[in-house]
Amino acid sequence: MRKSKQPDRLLGGVFCALIAATSCHKGDKAVTPQNVTTTTTTVDTLPQTIYTSIDSSGTPTPGIILAAPVTTLTTAITPDPGMVMIMNQDGWVLKEQQTTGQAFDFNRWIINGQTYYTYIVNNPSAYRAMGVDQDEGYAVIADSNLNTVQQVNFTPFGDYAFQATQGLDIHNFLLISPTDYITESYIIKQVTNIPSYVPHIDSAWVIAPLIEEVSNGNVVWSWDASTDTALYANAAVGNNFLNPDTAQDYVHLNSITIDPRDNNLILSMRNQCQVMKINRQTGAVMWKLGGKNSDFALTSNEVFLFQHHATLADSNQTLLLFDDGDPILRPYSRIDEFQLDETNKVVTNFKTFDIPEAFTDVMGSVQKMGNEYFIGGGSANYILEVNYVTGQKVMELKSSVWATYRAFKY
DSSP: OOOOSSOOOOOTHHHHHHHHOOOSEETTEEOOGGGOOOOEEEEEEEOOOSEEEOSOOSOOOSOEEEEEEEOOOOOTTSOOOEEEEEEETTSOEEEEEEESSOEEEEEEEEETTEEEEEEEEEOTTSOOOTTOOOOEEEEEEEOTTOOEEEEEOOOOOTTOOOOTTOOEESSOEEEEETTEEEEEEEEEEEESOOOTTSOOOTTEEEEEEEEEEEETTEEEEEEEGGGOTHHHHHOSSSOOTTOSSSOBOOSOEEEEEEETTTTEEEEEEGGGTEEEEEOTTTOOEEEEEESTTOSSOOOTTTOOOSOEEEEEETTTTEEEEEEOOBTTTBOSOEEEEEEEETTTTEEEEEEEEEOSSOOOOSOOEEEEETTEEEEEOBTTOEEEEEETTTOOEEEEEEESSSEEEEEEEO
16 A cells, blocks of 8 residues: 555645635525635645545556545535545645535536536435435536636426426536536426326326526526336336335436437436437437337447446547446446447447456546546545556545545546
């Protein structure tokens, strides 16, 4: 084991500020952005106690690492504070931001030469019902110093019966411009369109993902997963539609990616064990990969389980997945690469890499950089840069907290 390159000291006042942080929300009403209090600490090398460098035998490429450590394993309705962190390639803290609730999906965007950061904060006051304990809240758009530029709340539209305190889901937020973004929400609703061949009660409760594109404060496009009736029968879990007491999480949308080749959306749906591409104008399904009704024939080795973070790599020619696996069906996690003939619905190339770390039950992310993967291990609690050709661990960080939702390197 290699010791961390910087002293293993307490975060002192910074950590105490994290624990003492209070919520930005009062009752059911979100505080307006100009009243949001943020405290950014910017030091070349802040004391580091959350991540410790271990088992690193290579020389990591210079860059910055973004991480949102989930500091405690608690219910979504507990107002525990969190943080977002920017580290250098060795795990030294360059900047960090305390958040009033647990933080998720910390990412960076370069738009017209300007650097922005975004993350999603869990808000215990957001609407939850029907036995649902999901993380819900609001997104934050920040500048290059992590100062808040805008707080983004859920945007209601039309005559939809939204709850007054409906929040954003914490899985994904895509920034297109400072006034244009794509959000994801989990809508708890009763549905009457479950097919007759799927066992269900009348007006069953479900958790339906809702995607919105918002421009200048207005919803210009949306997609409601509950309009696709095939998803009910395709659910691998969360499909007890006979249960009158719990809303069924039958889709669990956990990532959204814009395909720059045609501007449409690629979705990862964990509880379907499926990746889907939908038309960004009409909402029509373009193809389905994996799950019970895959448009692509998959070999047993190509089948993925409860995946996260479906993105594109290799000049957008490769679909890249963090393939979590399953404690019984395949108790280890891996990285999958698919090359697809989208017209003829054929997998033209596939390769997989078994992650040399513990099984990740939930969460996880991956980026491909040359011959290396940069992996956020989710609930397995590691950040790993590994050469997938040689298997060498170039850099690895282990966390002292419960999990790291995702990790990115730029």
